[in-house]
Amino acid sequence: MTTHEYTAGATPPLGSVPVHPEPAPSPTSAPTSEPTPTPGSAPGSAARSAPAPKKPGRDRYLDLLRSIALVRVVVYHLFGWAWLTVLFPSMGVMFALAGSLMARSLGRPALGVIRGRIRRLLPPLWAFSVVALALMFAGGWNVLKDPDNGGTWGLVKLIDYVIPLGAPPFPWHVGSKSGLLEDTWAVQAAGPLWYLRAYLWFVIASPLLLWAFRRVPWATLLAPLALTAVLGTGLVTIPGETGNAISDFAVYGGCWVLGFAHHEGVLQQVPRYLAVSCSALLMAFGLWWASGHLGPDGWDLNDIPLAQAAWSFGFVVILLQYSPSWQELPGRLARWDKLITLSNNRAVTIYLWHNMLIMATVPIIDQAYSLPFMQSAGAVAALDSSYMVWMFLLVWPLIGLTILAFGWIEDIAAKRSPRLWPDGARRKKAASRGSHRV
Numbered sequence: 001m002t003t004h005e006y007t008a009g010a011t012p013p014l015g016s017v018p019v020h021p022e023p024a025p026s027p028t029s030a031p032t033s034e035p036t037p038t039p040g041s042a043p044g045s046a047a048r049s050a051p052a053p054k055k056p057g058r059d060r061y062l063d064l065l066r067s068i069a070l071v072r073v074v075v076y077h078l079f080g081w082a083w084l085t086v087l088f089p090s091m092g093v094m095f096a097l098a099g100s101l102m103a104r105s106l107g108r109p110a111l112g113v114i115r116g117r118i119r120r121l122l123p124p125l126w127a128f129s130v131v132a133l134a135l136m137f138a139g140g141w142n143v144l145k146d147p148d149n150g151g152t153w154g155l156v157k158l159i160d161y162v163i164p165l166g167a168p169p170f171p172w173h174v175g176s177k178s179g180l181l182e183d184t185w186a187v188q189a190a191g192p193l194w195y196l197r198a199y200l201w202f203v204i205a206s207p208l209l210l211w212a213f214r215r216v217p218w219a220t221l222l223a224p225l226a227l228t229a230v231l232g233t234g235l236v237t238i239p240g241e242t243g244n245a246i247s248d249f250a251v252y253g254g255c256w257v258l259g260f261a262h263h264e265g266v267l268q269q270v271p272r273y274l275a276v277s278c279s280a281l282l283m284a285f286g287l288w289w290a291s292g293h294l295g296p297d298g299w300d301l302n303d304i305p306l307a308q309a310a311w312s313f314g315f316v317v318i319l320l321q322y323s324p325s326w327q328e329l330p331g332r333l334a335r336w337d338k339l340i341t342l343s344n345n346r347a348v349t350i351y352l353w354h355n356m357l358i359m360a361t362v363p364i365i366d367q368a369y370s371l372p373f374m375q376s377a378g379a380v381a382a383l384d385s386s387y388m389v390w391m392f393l394l395v396w397p398l399i400g401l402t403i404l405a406f407g408w409i410e411d412i413a414a415k416r417s418p419r420l421w422p423d424g425a426r427r428k429k430a431a432s433r434g435s436h437r438v
Contacts, residue, residue, distance in 0.1 A: 058344075059323075059325050059326065059327075060326040060327065060328060060329050060340070061323055061324050061325060061326045062097055062100070062323075063340050063341070063344045064326075064329065064333065064340055065093055065097060065319065066093075066094065066097055066343070066344055066347060067336075067339070067340045067343040067344065068088065068090075068093075069088070069090035069091075069093045069094050070090075070343055070347060070350055070351065071343075072084060072087075072088045072090045073090050073351065073354070074350075074354050074358075074395065074399075075392070076090070077191075077354065077355055077358060078358050078388065078391060078392055078395065079388060079392075080297070082297050082298050082299045082300035082301075083299060085299070085300055085301040085302055085308070086287075086299060086301060086311065088315075089301065089308070089311055089312040089315050089316075091195070091252060091255075091312070092252060092255040092308075092311075092312025092313070092315060092316050093255070093312075093315070093316060093319065094195075095198075095199075095202070095252040095255040095256045095259070096255040096256065096258045096259045096262070096316045096319075096320065097259060098199065098202070098256065098259065099202070099206075099255065099256035099257060099258065099259020099260055099262075099263075100259035100260070100262045100263045101259070102117070102202075102203065102206045102210075102256075102259065102260075103206075103210055103259060103260040103263035103264065104263050105117075106206060106207060106210055110206075110207040114203055114204060114206075114207070117203045118200065118203065119413055119414075120348075120410070120413045120414050121164075121196065121199070121200065121348065121413075122162075122163065122413070123409050123410075123412060123413040124348045124349055124352060124406070124409050124410055124413060125161070125162075125164065125193075125196060125352065126161075126162065127406050127409050128352045128353060128406075129161035129162065129168075132161075132186070132189055132190065132356070133158075133161060135174075135186075136170065136171060136174055136186050139171075139174035139175035139179075139186075140174065140175065141171040141174050141186070143155050143158065143169060146169065146171060148169075148171075148172060149169035149170075154169045157169045160193075160197075163200075164193060164196040164197045164200055165197065165200065165201075166197065166241060166245070167193070167194065167197065167241045167244070167245075168190060168193055170186045170187060170189075170190040171186050171187075172184065172186075172187055174186050180363040181359055181360070181362070181363065182359065182362065185356070185359045188355050188356075188358075188359055189355050189356040189359065191355055192351060192352065192354070192355055194244070194248065195351065196352075197245065197248075198245070198248045198249065198252060201245070201249060202249070202252075202253075202256050206256075209256070209257060209260070210260055213257060213260045213261070213264070214264070217261065217264075217266055220257055221254065221257050221258065221261060222254070223253075224249075224250050224251070224252075224253030224254040224256075224257065224309070225254050225309055225310070225313060227250040227253070228247075228250040228251050228254075228305055228306055228309040229306060231243075231246070231247050231250055231305065232247075232251075232304075232305040232306030232307075232309070233306065247305055250305075250309070251305050251308050251309045251312075252309075252312070254309060254312075254313045255312055255313060255316050258313065258316050258317060258320065261320075262320045262323070267317070267320055267321060270321075272321050272322075275317055275318075275321050276317075276318055276321060278314075278317075279313075279314035279315070279317040279318050280314065281314075282310050282311075282313060282314040283310065283311050283314035283315065285310050286301075286306070286307040286308070286309070286310030286311035286314070287307065287311065289304065289306050289307045289310065290304045290307035290311075293306075293307065337424065338423035338424060338425060339423070341422070341423050341424035342403070342421065342422060342423040342424075345407075345410070345419075345422040345423075346403050346407040346410060346422070348410055349402065349403055349406055349407045349409075349410060350399055350402075350403070353399070353402045353406070354395070354399060357395055357398040357399055357402060358391065358395050360398060361390070361391040361394040361395050361398065362391070364394060365383075365387065365390050365391065365394065368383060369383065403420075403421070404420055404421065407419075407420070407422075408420060
């Protein structure tokens, strides 16, 4: 079993969607404090020498990275292109962004921060779990009689659909191959839940990790890479889901701590040329290691823990070194402002549901084969050859409908007023009206 996949090299039935599992709260800028004038200084001299405080608001550069990561996850789970894991290591980026936000939040009492993070995570998971489990049970799954889930122990492990401390059980096959959904849909729908488990453990461990980082920053930053080297080279092997959980923690722990380094300003203390050069060497090592340890999907870094850790770490360092901290999206990026705002406000919903929605496109597209003008061999061949493209086009409106149906739960979890489509348009209109009154 790979370090972060729910299945070990299992080949889904012909026609099923290849799934390789791949969200974080939205950032706001930290408050700035006024400098304290020194005795004898001229009045106002401290104010003149201090940098101008940033306007409160979201860091739109980080929002952009999170949106790109989410889109890349959906495209990867749909097409299964291994090269996407090299082009943009989404999971490393998302863990780094979440780590930066966690470090900022830990200026408050740790217990309250952890409780708040868990509260934001669980209600969206519960909504997903209710639907997924209802479909599994309706398809005839009996967890007590499932040989792959240990009978009574499988029943106990259903708690992971409520609190993702471990890997939740699911049937490898449910329903029938002639049903609306592929009989492997449950495997693919439950696949992304590994991320929630890893995120939860990072959140719980963050007070200790941040304490260690502030005392021995470089040792704490590089320790996950060293642990990944021990596990990824086979020097130590930990079997089962425990091994997968520890491997996930090691592979992405460096990116999480990089988020700490970004927030604490440690990365900015390293000369850019040095940071980029060292990152490039580390990424080159990752590719070299991958070339000699290709998995069942070739260059898919998700199957090669050490390569994934090295490549993601170096990639994230470069992204954060060049972080421009935009208050607003510049130039042509501004046209994507609403979609970027929406995806950040509904990141958990998009991540949880996208695999199931990819599967749901199949029975919808299959209805096209029964249309009157589709009865010729040429029309059927045209649809067959463009099937994945139609899945890609259809999954986005399905994600939009799911945001309308379940996204508001994220607002309730965050103790906000529920919103159906939080793309920032209403807030901008209100700000515009307020500026006209001034």
